[in-house]
Amino acid sequence: MNPQEAKEMTSEPPATTRGRFGREQGAATATPVAGPQQAGHRVTVGELNAYYGEQHAIKDLSIDFEPNRVTALIGPSGCGKSTLVRCINRMHEEIPGAYATGKVMVDDTDVYDSRVDVVAVRRAVGMVFQKPNPFPTMSIYDNVAAGLRLRGAKGSHLKERVEASLRSAGLWDEVKDRLAKAGIGLSGGQQQRLCIARTLAAEPEVILMDEPCSALDPIATLKIEELIDELKTKYTIVIVTHNMQQAARVADTTAFMLSGELVEHADTEKMFTNPDDDRTEQYVTGKFG
Amino acid sequence: MPETTRHAFQEELTELESQALAGLDMVVTTLERTMEALQQQDVELALMVVQDDDRIDGRYLEVHQGILSLLARQAPVATDLRLVAALLDVIKHVERMGDQCVNIAKTIPLTGHEPPVVPELLGTLLEMGRHVAAMIEQAKRAFCTRNVELAEDLVSRDDAVNRMHREAFRIALEAGEDVDTREWAMMMLGVGRALERMGDNAVDIGEQTAFIVTGLFREFTDASRPAPVS
Secondary structure, three states: OOHHHHHHHHHOHHHHHHHHHEOOOOOOOOOOOOOOOOOOOOEEEEEEEEEEOOEEEEEEEEEEEOOOOEEEEEOOOOOOHHHHHHHHOOOHHHOOOEEEEEEEEEOOEEOOOOOEOHHHHHHHEEEEOOOOOOOOOOEHHHHHHHHHHHOOOOHHHHHHHHHHHHHHOOOHHHHOOOOOOEHHHOOHHHHHHHHHHHHHHOOOOEEEEEOOOOOOOHHHHHHHHHHHHHHOOOOEEEEEOOOHHHHHHHOOEEEEEEOOEEEEEEEHHHHHHOOOOHHHHHHHOOOOO | OOOOOOHHHHHHHHHHHHHHHHHHHHHHHHHHHHHHHHHHOOHHHHHHHHHHHHHHHHHHHHHHHHHHHHHHHHOOOHHHHHHHHHHHHHHHHHHHHHHHHHHHHHHHHHOOOOOOOOHHHHHHHHHHHHHHHHHHHHHHHHHHHOOHHHHHOHHHHHHHHHHHHHHHHHHHHOOOOOHHHHHHHHHHHHHHHHHHHHHHHHHHHHHHHHHHHHOOOOOOOOOOOOOOOO
16 A cells, blocks of 8 residues: 555545545556565454355454464364455355355455455455466466556566566566466476466555465475565465464464364464464364364 | 374374483482492492493483484474473483483592591481482473472472582581591582482473473573572
8 A cells, every 4th residue: 555545545434445446446557566665454354254155154253464474374174264365355255155244454444345346356465376377378478467468557667567576476587588488387386476476466465375385396385485474574465274384484473263263363483382272282283183 | 073193193202201201210210329329338339320321321312313303204383392392301301310320420439448438428418319319200200290280399399409418518518627538528519419400400300391281481490599598
């Protein structure tokens, strides 16, 4: 959020909603990819309930994701981790019969406000998926440029943005000489970083990662984890992971979910050395899961 | 909730705990032999204690290696991690207490075949030895049962050992004018010092018990502050 937007939010909250994720927003701006001074944004989830038809997947869940921090979501399969992150950028509602109630705020903006443009929300709250999913018919360059072109970027500005995004994703040096080659031809780890570059090109405020390393080998996983550590200086990051050690390595705070409820959320060190809740203890020590 | 799938890990951790705590039994046996050698001026038994320390050192290496392997392969967390960290500490104290027994045993041949014993001083040291052996057994019991109260009780027992240590010092100072007697008494102060340190080791093991149970490490007593004059 730039200072002008912040000022508008303070003075006229309703207008802010439109200004930030509103339907009027859409044209590309000349702003470069966020610099190192960019502050992350706070995500506040309040009394969230999410459903798949009759199935109650998230139950009255409230949690704060602090700016410039990495929060890991852990819990057994089906506990609602992925549903929670998909609620944050409103992808949950894309599933037929799925809906959510409650509040999801990015700073002071309610992403479920009726005046909010869902596309703008998904641009501001970027998502990286379990399996790398570059556009299969596009080159490396075009994979990153596609979203920018839709927003009107072109010429040298577009090239600068693509390069900056690839650099931020730690991929530039590996692909700068083959930008016209197919993105699908990269290794799994490189494809995942390409997807991260694509996400960064949209200038997100928050990055959601749903098991981003589960399909990668240990070296590629390490690169992604190092990248996450760099990205948190600019972004707020939420990562879903089944890998306890990955949560311990990358996350500042860890939240344990069970059966759609938040059991415990605390500093990662505490969660893995001396959790308060017995269920957390049982889960992280492998007593169940 | 599905049941655990980490049976092998839990078995390995339990085995490591058993091995480390059995190290305490080895120390108690060694200490009893050491005190018997001291009482009887048995040089051969003292030599056996020195040689037998290799077994305690071997136990230390065995448990230490086992813990490193477990950390590398199983990445324990939470209570399991605290137990592993505590076991590293316990086995270190086992090794050190074994070394203290060696220090005492090595003193015995130096005092000669028929040393000029001050019975009151020897009696105090033997009493210290019995107290310390009981403390080590209590430290083991508290650790096994995760009994913080029993662990904390080690402090009062250590106070008694410390009082006996001061008493031994007083007796040694008043050992008289005979040079040989004074030399023997000075050597016995080294024995007293070794026993006093072993008492501290037992208290440290008690602190590890509290750490496992509460998740917070705290010293039962603050060694940086002087003890009240009794």
